[in-house]
Amino acid sequence: MSGDMRPLSEPTSPEDPRRPSDDDPAVTEPLDDTGSHFSALVRAESTWVWRLLRRIGLSSEDADDATQQVFLVAARRTEEVQGSRARPFLYGTAVRVAANARRTLARRRDAPSEAIFQASTPEPSPDEQVEQRRARVLLDELLGKLPAELRRVLVLAEIEQLTAREIAELEAIPAGTVASRLRRARSLFHGLLEQEQHRNPFDRRCS
Amino acid sequence: MSDEPTPEVRELAAKLFAAARAEQPGPALGRRLLLIEPPHAPSVASPRASIASRGPSVVVPARSRLLRGLAAAALLVSGAGWWLVSERDAQKLSISPERVPGRTPSLPPEASTVGAPAPALPPADAAKRATSEPRVEAAPRVAPPRPSPSRPREAPRPEVLGTDAPPSLTPSAATSAAAPPTAQPLTLLGELELLKRARTALRSGESEQALELLEQHARQRTSNELEAEATLLRVEALAALGRHGEASALATRFVRDNPNSALGDRAKSFIRAAAPKAP
16 A cells, blocks of 8 residues: 555645734735635646546546536535545545436547547657556446445545545545455456456557 | 466556546636636625634634625625626536537637646646645635735636636726727637626626627637536526527527536526417
């Protein structure tokens, strides 16, 4: 299990909230800071939310829509997306939205223009992009065979590279449960991958 | 199923996970998210006592509440035209495929590179902790770094995620009315800006102006990304002008074409039941 204390994404640099004092010119305070707080939340958190939704099994387009739904909810629940409560709230919302989406939406194929929209820097070479897409297709096939809660902890551990404690917080389960789920998830995943390698080796896969 | 994965399997697994980490959403997602309108907090005044419970909120000494109240009233009247999706829409939890089937959004080349050197959001493996504790503190950007104390509200710029540019746009009815229409085709950000101005005009009661801006958008847009928001604004503008028949017709068409839209219920509120043919 990764021991990295990796954040899900680069955190916004914390600024000390101004200490209130009678000298504060009240009129110069931003009246409604909800907007900038929310957009800061979007900037800091939306990429991992989207990534998570992708690996829960949504296509790119569905993940876009689902991410929007997550943040629509977050926009209304300002209290619950403050400070350290934000990630567990976003995570729980994302899992719920994804569950609803998979029930109500037919799974959409990834739009062929997905490659156009990927604006990663540094940009992987076209060969690398193709390779990565193939890898994700296989990954999603395998992940799809795991029970949902095992899939989630595996994704959080291997893709978001969270610690067991961080996963425990998001999933609202004890760290020990995370550890045992992770063991089972990895065992299952590796087994399925090995099986798949025998059947259809990755290097020779067509899609 | 072996107990321990072979090195080959391990390596391949690592490769698969790395590919997943490398995946990022397109810039369009960020723009859609920044269009979400957080609810205005009418009682955003936070006396010192409640700082701890509210977390990052506006902190203002009590004696200034009257001034803040007046300014808040002015703000609501002038309309913060930043967000295009209202709070009511946020209640809709249906997945909203805004895309009309068969039409692929076409981003003009400059839309994907405008402004920001950085991609949508920094990927996880490029991140580093600023502090030792794993807090997701999205602290409010309180006054000191801000320009111009005379502005009642500052909103972040509609730009590609990832930049730290300070807010430089003030949605105000005055500026939106005075800005001359541009003639050239719009980038996606240009579309966003235009729709923002249309919304500001609408909220200020300048419905004719809003319609003009919307018509300009319809002429100059180069993508379908914001079609739903533009249509809904048009419906509202028509209704505000008393053109209820047109508003209703447009809303009906919108709902039919975008059955799962989060904006659908809002559109429906403008649909008038078919009345017996009026003489």
